[in-house]
Amino acid sequence: MPTYEYECGACGHTFELFQRITAKPIRTCPECGKPRARRLIGTGAGIIFKGSGFYETDYRSESYKQAAKAEAETASGGKTDKTDKSGDSALSRGPKGERPKDKTSEK
Numbered sequence: 785m786p787t788y789e790y791e792c793g794a795c796g797h798t799f800e801l802f803q804r805i806t807a808k809p810i811r812t813c814p815e816c817g818k819p820r821a822r823r824l825i826g827t828g829a830g831i832i833f834k835g836s837g838f839y840e841t842d843y844r845s846e847s848y849k850q851a852a853k854a855e856a857e858t859a860s861g862g863k864t865d866k867t868d869k870s871g872d873s874a875l876s877r878g879p880k881g882e883r884p885k886d887k888t889s890e891k
Contacts, residue, residue, distance in 0.1 A: 787802050789824040
């Protein structure tokens with residue numbers, strides 16, 4: 785429910801009122817009691833959208849998604865898996881592609 789701003793034309797009192805969108809604007813001023821209150825046009829508040837469907841990327845076409853996937857594969861050299869033929873992960877290797885030393889054999 786939004787908050788509306790009102791101003792009394794008789795006494796100049798300004799106030800805010802939390803009302804339903806479907807509620808009719810009030811006319812009676814709570815300060816002086818005269819029927820001269822009017823709803824002001826305010827800047828409003830930000831609208832919060834919840835759920836899916838509110839982002840630009842939610843509406844991407846299938847051709848866009850396929851092109852983005854192909855570009856990502858090209859950028860990674862066609863490999864999506866980071867393991868080599870020996871089964872070792874490329875991420876577990878040290879600098880310059882060296883394999884880590886086995887600490888148990890150093891004794």
